[in-house]
Amino acid sequence: xxxxxxxxxPGAADLLTLRAVTxxxxxxxxxxxxxxxxxxxxHCRPDARLVDTQHLTLDEITDHLxxxxxxxxxxxxxxxxxxxxxxxxxxxxxxxDAAGVSWDVTPGVPAYAAAAALVGAExxxxxxxxxxxxxxxxxxxxxxxxxxxxxxxxxxxxxxVLHLAITRTRELAAELATxxxxxxxxxxxxxxxxxxxxxxxxxxxxxxxxxxAARLRRAAVILVGPALAPDVxxxxxxxxxxxxxxxxxxxxxxxxxxxAS
Numbered sequence: 027x028x029x030x031x032x033x034x035x036p037g038a039a040d041l042l043t044l045r046a047v048t049x050x051x052x053x054x055x056x057x058x059x060x061x062x063x064x065x066x067x068x069h070c071r072p073d074a075r076l077v078d079t080q081h082l083t084l085d086e087i088t089d090h091l092x093x094x095x096x097x098x099x100x101x102x103x104x105x106x107x108x109x110x111x112x113x114x115x116x117x118x119x120x121x122x123d124a125a126g127v128s129w130d131v132t133p134g135v136p137a138y139a140a141a142a143a144l145v146g147a148e149x150x151x152x153x154x155x156x157x158x159x160x161x162x163x164x165x166x167x168x169x170x171x172x173x174x175x176x177x178x179x180x181x182x183x184x185x186x187v188l189h190l191a192i193t194r195t196r197e198l199a200a201e202l203a204t205x206x207x208x209x210x211x212x213x214x215x216x217x218x219x220x221x222x223x224x225x226x227x228x229x230x231x232x233x234x235x236x237x238x239a240a241r242l243r244r245a246a247v248i249l250v251g252p253a254l255a256p257d258v259x260x261x262x263x264x265x266x267x268x269x270x271x272x273x274x275x276x277x278x279x280x281x282x283x284x285x286a287s
Contacts, residue, residue, distance in 0.1 A: 033134015038219035039065040054099035141215035153261030157184035180205035185251035196234035216246035
């Protein structure tokens with residue numbers, strides 16, 4: 027048996043990979059964080075054991091995983107969004123390795139991608155922004171590495187994605203305005219793809235007031251950068267340029283599958 031870390035996406039039951047759904051349907055035990063994954067849990071069997079981990083330590087979570095594995099049960103550990111971002115997969119996998127338990131990872135739709143989709147934004151508009159910085163800020167959370175300063179990221183002018191930062195929107199907007207300008211577009215999406223979804227559009231000058239008026243405290247992502255302007259006008263992608271040299275087109279006979287005989 028293998029412990030499966032599965033990306034639950036932003037919360038909608040139909041925004042999972044086919045592999046994720048298959049694993050959830052086969053799971054005897056499913057560990058998940060909090061209640062906002064209720065829709066995703068609908069893919070589990072009625073007799074599956076569901077364990078809410080929001081009040082558990084990593085060691086307690088690991089105990090559940092190891093015991094279920096020892097009992098020969100199929101185990102899924104749901105991670106919000108995609109497991110590659112702020113999921114604690116590293117810490118849990120290290121513990122599973124020490125216990126001799128095999129594990130694998132199934133990716134999911136990250137929150138920032140769901141947020142961008144909701145407003146129809148491409149985060150890498152040619153000649154406007156070609157890099158995306160995924161980061162967070164520190165409040166009551168794990169310390170940031172000394173070299174990962176928000177000001178350093180902002181100085182690049184890249185599209186900035188802030189996780190776990192909604193309670194500090196006002197001070198962060200003021201800091202970022204010194205690099206992007208107060209009129210820089212901002213998108214805030216809370217509870218993306220869920221019934222209580224909320225989308226706020228503004229600038230670094232006014233987004234804090236909107237966030238405070240909406241009383242947002244959690245489950246929100248902040249996107250900052252010129253690529254987010256509703257009327258953004260960038261360049262043309264070289265890949266699709268009319269004057270780009272391309273290989274000669276193959277004839278229909280050349281592209282047809284080879285004869286199996």
